[in-house]
């Protein structure tokens with residue numbers, strides 16, 4: 001596939017959108033050593049210091065519909081979690097829907113954006129940010145952000161992580177494309193932050209207190225509320 005590298009760029013995500021509009025091929029990868037305006041989920045920014053992580057966006061032109069698309073983020077989070085676990089042997093977990101955590105620190109995040117009509121996606125971009133190396137995080141991130149280097153007793157090699165991830169992504173993509181999330185649902189649950197972890201679900205203006213129970217075959221989060229009632233969370237933000 002086609003890999004486009006930048007030493008520094010505003011955002012690989014923005015660049016990937018631009019290339020997609022110009023007709024770039026399925027499988028095009030945009031990667032940068034530094035982002036000056038990295039984008040996170042829910043309109044947040046993503047801290048992407050020079051040389052301190054892997055900042056990349058993958059352009060896909062799938063033939064599934066809009067409804068199935070959000071699950072590709074869950075798929076990507078499984079692949080990435082497994083890649084990092086197999087390389088470094090640490091117990092990385094997925095915080096629903098697609099944040100990678102080690103203990104209480106967020107190591108990686110995924111942002112999926114799509115463009116098209118209800119029944120047919122024109123293109124989809126999966127943006128992945130992996131904090132590989134130690135860096136000075138801004139004050140507001142200090143509490144929750146972490147890098148791989150803090151938790152493994154070796155120097156993480158970005159090229160090694162990238163290769164492992166892409167190899168596994170490519171190997172499993174066809175299955176996801178044909179069968180959707182169902183074949184990966186068990187594995188996702190195994191990698192999910194442990195059952196019983198207390199969480200707060202934020203939905204626009206309300207908060208729900210409960211515990212993680214698991215995800216269903218659609219990738220929705222099942223939360224056990226304090227009163228024992230089970231609810232499904234389709235979207236929103238959770239805090240541990």
Ligand code: BTN
Nearest residue numbers: 011038039040041056109127129
């Ligand atoms: C999140 O909020 O957890 C998602 C973060 C996604 C960050 C990546 S870094 C590469 C790509 N380019 C961006 O501007 N954002 C994504």
